[in-house]
Amino acid sequence: MPTTVPVWLWALPPVAVLAVVFLYPLALVVQESLAPGAYAEVLASVSFREALVTTMWLAVASTVGCLVLGFVLALVIAFVPFPGGKAVSKFIDVFLSFPSFLITLALLFLYGTVGMANGIWTDVTGDPAGPFRFLSTPWGVLLAEITYFTPFVMRPLLAAFSQMETAQLEVASSLGARPLRIVRQVILPEALPALAAGGSLVLVMCLNEFGIVLFTGAKGVTTLPMLVYGKAILESDYAAACVVAVVNVALSVGLYVLYRGVSRRAGA
């Protein structure tokens, strides 16, 4: 009879792989960031502080936008059903599997200086220059992030709504409650865990978003991931890149731990 291998031994190979390809590199980043003077220099620089502020407010604003938009859209799909609603849910799943930068690319055609919106403006008013020139500002990034990340809020919401008892809604409306009241007093409390889970996931993803900002190509919009890329690849200043990276990781891992806690409580 062969002696059985202890259970924890089976966990070793994958952990070893993870350690070599991820944990050790991450440790090196932390080590590199500890180069003398690196933190002081980076933290004192205006570009870092601006990037930190931009990243934070963009992430928070995008999250709020995604929550509001996602809630309204999911509400209609789930509770005011229409033919093709299933197809819309499928479309959302597909949408999630596309890379984020496609949205920025599309926005260039929609709201770019010679894009669709400005084109229509010119056709209507005769004014050769349209009024839409927000794409290269943080507002363009905000629009792209809300567009791209809203489905991440809708998915857990739709799952939560599908588990809700319609009997509850029917009882509420038979008691004479109006739709807005039902949404506020019955649906919203039930949806809160899903909203919290989806919202914190989106917050983390927005903090880490790179493709959308890169494709915007705006010099005025620098986020922490952009700063990491700029310092490392464009300026070859690895120590500074590592410092920014550590700050970014601390922010998003902290929030991610929060997200896991929230979603575990929500049963997601």
Next chain:
Amino acid sequence: MTSGIRFDGVTVTYGSNTVLDSLDLTVEPGEAMALLGPSGSGKTTALRAVAGFVRPASGRVLIGDRDVTALPPYKRGIGMVVQQYALFPHLKVEANVAFGLKAQKVPKGEIPGRVAEALEMTGMAAYAQRHPRELSGGQQQRVAIARALAIRPRVLLLDEPLSALDAQLRSGMLAELARLHRELPDVSILYVTHDQVEALTLADRIAVMDRARLQDCGTPQDLYRRPRTEFTASFVGNANLLPVTVGAGGVSFEGVSLDVPVSEALPGAGATLCVRPHLVGLGPGPNALSGRIAEVQWRGSTHRLYVEVGGHRVKADVRELRETPPLGAEVTLHFAPDDAVLLSAGVGND
């Protein structure tokens, strides 16, 4: 080769919760033993301890002469059938039944014969090429039984095998199981159920469990006619339990003195009298009790009367009445002295 099962002071705990409290029980070789009790009584835990899915905190489990307490499930040589069938959905019926044989490396040439034999025995031979999802609940359960029998286990564990079936199918399957038990005299069966009819029909002996403990054990007739505890009396056959006083002048209930056999010397204070509802008659007779009708339920061939006798409700199942007595009507009930059993109060209720 036959072998029984022995529980030797088996205790199972989950954290600070004792779900099985020092169980001592022996299933004789070839015997069908039912573990009967309400949910949370520890009966399923006892079965899972035999299967090896729970590890006792103390005590031993023996199959035959072999102490299997520390053996992993796959080395125990048991067949098991559970309520939800647990057929492997990705395998056809044939492959499901062959699973145990292949896992135990039975010679390839032998497998088809033994699969056919097991399917034949459960009447499922015609379904060998189906997938489980194409079968009804009853058919799935037959396949599950065939799968357990194919490995020719010494011990067959059945965990509420009929609970997921509807009433009609259940009585058919019950007869099938009784037939299998007759045809396989070498296989010891441990049958967990909360349904007294299943236990009474199938088992050679019944072990009654409640609150993690063995309450009573005996043949079905024995438990039904001469329950030793109040719990057994009410759980098996839903008996009337009347608080009586035992004094020098005999047994009395609500001031009426009764003629019942007093086998043991019982203390002066309390005792419980156990009478089956169907042995209680309407009208005057021995041990007459009068009271008022509190509720009448028509059950087809019988009427169930609830009669208020001095603050206690006495149940009586009588042959269908021509006229339903009105609520509040004064009636007299009676029962034969031999149909009552006197239990000393508190036994089994500690």
Next chain:
Amino acid sequence: MLVHSRTGRWTAWALFAVLFVPLFALPLLVILAASFSTHWSGAFPSGPTAAHYTAAVRGESLQALTTSLITAVTASVIALTVGTWAALAAAALGKKGRRVLDALFMLPVAVPSVVVGLAVLVAFSQPPMLLNGTRWIVILAHTVLVTAFAHQSVSAAIRRLDPMYEQAAASLGARPSYVLLRVKLPLLLPSLNAAAGLCFALSMGELSATMMLYPPDWTPLPVLIFTATDRGSLFTGSALAVVLMAATLLALLAVSRIRTRASYR
């Protein structure tokens, strides 16, 4: 049904259409339209052409597509193997061990992809593991990024797997290795397929870490799309983007077909 009046329902649907169409449907349509055009100065694109596509399936574009496909398939296979192994090992561990393992494998989700790229760049630019400048550094980074998702979906599937199958197999005398091969893995197959599709899609669209790492001879499609749009070739970029989306969709479709055939209940 939440809204009972006809007008109320139409109002809700109108609101939905007004929000949904321009935000979600239009962007994809616009890219599709642009990929067939040569000009866009006005309300609608003009100069219909398929030239971008004939270019997209040749030369460096075709090479970028194969680069992306090879990277995505390799990364997905490795990630699925490591992630599944870890998920199975975690499920066998006690509560504490499982939490530690889950947390470790979840970490790459929380760490920004750019930082994963930076970390891999820092670690594998020096001996003994000098991978910088080779395709392997890109594949390695992609593997790290998608392993977390593979692990997450497989461990969720393991949690949903009813232990009764495993127990039924064990009671029939199957040792743990036999149970794993003949019962657990076949039952997990639909989830493994779904996880493979997810990994593939993520890797196909990965840009952040790739931008930090790609060597000139291993340029995945997203990087090519970026360089095209960066130098102003928006229409070529759109055609490449459509190719990327189509390849991703085709792979997802293929995987979901396998999944429906492999789901038993």
